[in-house]
Each structure stands twice: as C-alpha cells, then as structure tokens.
Amino acid sequence: MTTQTDAAISPKPILELGTAFFAARALQAAVELELFTVLSDGPATEPEVRERLGLHERGSRDFLDALVAIGLLTREDGRYGNAPLAAQYLDQGRDSYLGGWMAMASHMLYPVWSRLSDGLRTGQPQAQGLGDDGSFPRIHQDAAFFADFTSAMDAYTGMIGPELARVFDWSQYKEFTDVGGARGNLAAILTRSHPHLGGAVFDLPNLQPLFTEHMASLGLAGKIQFHPGNFFTDALPSTQVIVFGHVLHDWDVNERRQLVQKAFEALPAGGTLLIYDRMMDDDRQDRALSLFGSLNLLLVTPGGSEYTLADCRVWLAGAGFSEVTATPILGDTETLVAARKAG
Numbered sequence: 482m483t484t485q486t487d488a489a490i491s492p493k494p495i496l497e498l499g500t501a502f503f504a505a506r507a508l509q510a511a512v513e514l515e516l517f518t519v520l521s522d523g524p525a526t527e528p529e530v531r532e533r534l535g536l537h538e539r540g541s542r543d544f545l546d547a548l549v550a551i552g553l554l555t556r557e558d559g560r561y562g563n564a565p566l567a568a569q570y571l572d573q574g575r576d577s578y579l580g581g582w583m584a585m586a587s588h589m590l591y592p593v594w595s596r597l598s599d600g601l602r603t604g605q606p607q608a609q610g611l612g613d614d615g616s617f618p619r620i621h622q623d624a625a626f627f628a629d630f631t632s633a634m635d636a637y638t639g640m641i642g643p644e645l646a647r648v649f650d651w652s653q654y655k656e657f658t659d660v661g662g663a664r665g666n667l668a669a670i671l672t673r674s675h676p677h678l679g680g681a682v683f684d685l686p687n688l689q690p691l692f693t694e695h696m697a698s699l700g701l702a703g704k705i706q707f708h709p710g711n712f713f714t715d716a717l718p719s720t721q722v723i724v725f726g727h728v729l730h731d732w733d734v735n736e737r738r739q740l741v742q743k744a745f746e747a748l749p750a751g752g753t754l755l756i757y758d759r760m761m762d763d764d765r766q767d768r769a770l771s772l773f774g775s776l777n778l779l780l781v782t783p784g785g786s787e788y789t790l791a792d793c794r795v796w797l798a799g800a801g802f803s804e805v806t807a808t809p810i811l812g813d814t815e816t817l818v819a820a821r822k823a824g
C-alpha cells in the first residue's frame with residue numbers, strides 16, 4: 482500500500498538528526514587534533530592548517546569548511562580562524578576549555594551510545610570499564626578513561642565554580658566540604674573566590690594522589706583538606722556546607738535519599754546542602770540536554786538518571802530540610818538547589 486507524501490514536510494530534519502553524530506565527531510576530531518588551539522595563534526590557510534596538524538589533503542578542506550558550516554570556524558579570504566564559541570571553549574590555553582568533556586564524549590560516550598537500543602531493552606549500563614556493579618572504584622583503575630573523566634569534570638567545575646561562588650551567599654559560612662569533589666577543582670575556585678572559607682573534599686581514596694598533585698599545580702598545597710572515604714559506607718565529615726555536584730544523578734532514587742539523609746545528619750543547624758545537576762523541567766519536556774543526559778546515565782551507570790526539581794524537593798523534605806531554593810545556572814542547563822537545615 483502506498484500513501485501520499487506531503488511535500489510540505491521536508492525530510493531535512495530527519496536527515497540532519499539521523500546523522501547528527503557527523504557534526505559531533507567533526508568537533509571531537511578537531512579537539513583531538515588540537516585545531517582550535519593551533520588557530521588561537523591566528524587565522525591560517527588550508528595548506529598551513531594541514532601542515533601544522535599533519536592531515537592528508539584529501540579530507541582537510543571539507544573538514545575545515547564543515548566546521549565553518551556548523552559555526553565553529555570562520556573563513557575569510559581563504560584563511561580559517563576560530564569563531565568566538567570555539568575561541569572561548571575549545572582553545573587549551575583558556576580556563577574555559579571544554580576539551581576534557583569532548584575527549585570523554587569521543588572516547589567513552591560515542592561507542593557507548595552505539596548500544597543505546599541494548600540499554601533500552603535491558604535497562605543495563607553499556608559502558609566498558611564499569612565494574613560488575615558499575616562501581617566507580619573499578620572505573621578508577623582504567624588510567625586512560627580516568628584521565629578523560631577527571632578533565633571532563635574539571636571542564637564543568639571550571640564553569641560552575643565561579644557561578645556557585647557568585648550566586649550563593651557564602652558570607653554567613655566559614656567552611657564547606659565538596660562531597661564527590663574529585664581532584665578539588667571546584668573547592669579551589671570557591672576558596673580562591675572567598676578566602677575566608679575553609680574548604681575540604683570528600684572522595685574515594687584513589688582520588689587523593691590526583692587531588693594532591695592538582696592542588697600543588699594550583700599553588701594551593703595544604704590549603705584544602707582531603708577526606709578519603711566512601712559516601713555510602715563512611716560518615717560524611719561534619720561541616721557547615723555540603724556540596725553534591727553531579728553526584729546524586731549517578732545513583733538510583735534510594736541511594737540519593739540515603740546521601741541526602743547523610744548530608745542532613747552531617748550538617749549543624751543552620752547548615753546548607755548545595756546540589757547541582759542537569760535537572761529536567763518538572764514536565765519533562767523542555768530540557769532536551771537533560772533528557773539525553775538522563776539516557777546517557779542509563780548507559781554509563783547502573784541506576785543513575787537525571788531528575789526533576791520536584792523530585793529533589795521530595796527527597797530533601799523527607800530528610801528534614803525545610804528551606805529549599807533553586808537557581809538555574811550555566812545558561813539554564815543546570816539547576817543549583819540550596820537546602821537549609823533549620824537552626
């Protein structure tokens with residue numbers, strides 16, 4: 482049976498969406514080849530770029546022009562340069578460099594997303610390098626993955642840190658602990674922005690050497706404490722402010738409730754729990770980045786998902802938090818929740 486094709490409905494969106502990974506891979510390859518960092522010295526012709534990056538002539542012109550077409554490069558008088566977006570986020574020389582996240586997308590997420598149908602059928606993570614229980618300690622044994630993972634986290638905390646330093650009123654507190662704070666990038670930004678704060682990181686013991694190295698490289702050796710531990714089996718250190726950044730979404734709902742309860746117990750009256758994640762809107766329809774982020778967590782964690790602010794409020798109230806406020810951050814791609822323990 483044939484049906485009439487409606488000529489007014491263009492197939493273009495399907496053709497573009499179905500191969501949207503072409504653009505993603507071009508961006509990731511450009512980061513891997515350090516194209517944007519090379520072009521930070523100034524615009525260059527195609528033969529110059531080819532020479533500097535060691536590319537074959539067959540694909541290089543198409544590659545560069547495709548990057549122009551998707552808005553990452555400019556081309557004027559035959560010279561290619563970084564568009565403002567690429568200059569700000571894809572040049573290794575900038576603090577705002579997001580290359581670590583692109584490297585993780587390229588090396589880990591791209592292969593994993595080829596198994597989305599399997600993940601949807603089984604409900605099981607599809608990432609290689611996860612332990613049988615999907616545990617982070619096993620992930621931490623894979624050095625190449627771990628390098629991508631830590632630089633991806635730094636890429637995010639490098640953007641979120643200054644915003645968190647600005648939007649939350651830190652003046653009423655003397656100390657904080659970033660739980661799941663990895664190698665301390667966020668803690669470093671917060672203590673530099675608010676020198677009166679005593680900062681600490683709580684994370685798995687195998688993060689400690691990376692933390693020590695990172696603090697030394699930032700000139701902050703000895704300034705921020707590291708508490709090694711497992712947040713499911715160890716008590717959280719007592720402190721005035723606890724941060725859970727990109728932590729709750731890694732775990733299932735019962736585990737999240739458990740972590741929120743532990744935070745409540747570790748805080749004094751008047752203390753605050755800060756949570757940031759890529760939360761969905763309450764109707765689960767607007768924030769496509771969050772919805773796809775949630776599918777990503779299906780593929781890379783045993784129980785994680787993004788969640789709504791309404792869900793988060795229920796867990797917080799269940800633990801005993803009374804005053805809860807929410808602020809959109811990072812251009813409304815993430816939500817920061819502040820929950821105060823009544824004092």
Ligand SMILES: C[S@@+](CC[C@H](N)C(=O)[O-])C[C@H]1O[C@@H](n2cnc3c(N)ncnc32)[C@H](O)[C@@H]1O
Pocket residue numbers: 617634635637638660661662663664683684685688710711712713725726727728731
């Ligand atoms: C997705 S990362 C978030 C890093 C950072 N807070 C951010 O905002 O991007 C989750 C962090 O939780 C830590 N983590 C995972 N399981 C843990 C556990 N059981 N106890 C303590 N930390 C854990 C990981 O090592 C990692 O640093």
